[in-house]
Amino acid sequence: MATLQKNYRNIFVIGASAGGLEAIISMVKALPDDLPAAIFIVQHMPPYAQSNLGTILQHHTNLEVKRGEDGEVVRSGVIYMASADRHLIVEDNRVVVSKGPRENRFRPAVDTLFRSASVCYRERVVGIVLSGVLNDGTSGMWTIKRYGGTAIVQDPEEAIFPDMPSGVMQYTEVDHVLRADEIGKLMGSICRERIVPTSGGAGLTDEKLLQIEIGIGKGDNGLMMGLLEHGGPSPLTCPECHGALTQFEEGHLVRYRCHTGHAHTGDSLLNSLRDNLEKSMWELMRGMEEARLLLERMADKIQEGLGDELAQQYRERALRFQRQAVDVQRMIITSDPSYSGTQLDATTKPAGE
Structure with missing residues (x-):
């Protein structure tokens, strides 16, 4: 078994999302075959996806590429891949695979991996964030830096989706901004440089909270672990379970994070709230259109036996519901951040107008 030497930066944790496949391949192709390090990769994917990423990467490297298995010992020269719908965590020099609560709308989540690695390996950790949307990885990279680790991001100018590397650069001091292939080359050299161990945790205000959050990622109960004793109250609720959200600050x-464990940055929370709001508005529109259809059918039946006056009242009420449904549809369209002002047409007008 190839063991990892202490006092070297030989733990690489990598996060990617949309557009990350190309960057991961470019990076892996540049790695030396005798890399004396362990690599952990979280690539966002749908919960029930069957990913071929490991097979693809194996075609570009002689390092072993495999899915992380719960309980296995971390070995040098291995690339560990996260599985769909499971967090990838490291603890006590072993791999942990869990179905803890989603973080930033994802499982596996980059922040979950980054935090666990920083506590386990401290200054030996090198965090790498590649192309992706929103900012999963920003909080985890902040923790890596607090423990003396190294922060590397893909150059946003090269990234297909620059949100994730840009988010790290906005909130954390970054050591290297490089193209994906340059990151692979740097990994081959930086892991051979001896480092001086430190006590770690510089700038961390609540190490107990960090331990609780790692436990939540593994599937432990955050409420029973005392999550509510940390952070501060907020007027917001979790878009996933509707529990009260506690607010935390890192720089x-x-x-x-809610007491059931779901975690959000401000950006991911805003996107979740927007998605939920749109869903509610479509449901409101559906209800109005169903009321319109019911009233029209009632009017047809009433006209057959009770005359035109009552039927006309029903049809007027149906028309009001139709107009209100159109107003809601317009609101849905215009509330989209990408709305250009040219997407409303005759299909959003009530019939007969």
């Missing part, structure tokens, strides 16, 4: 980054 200038504000993030939230």
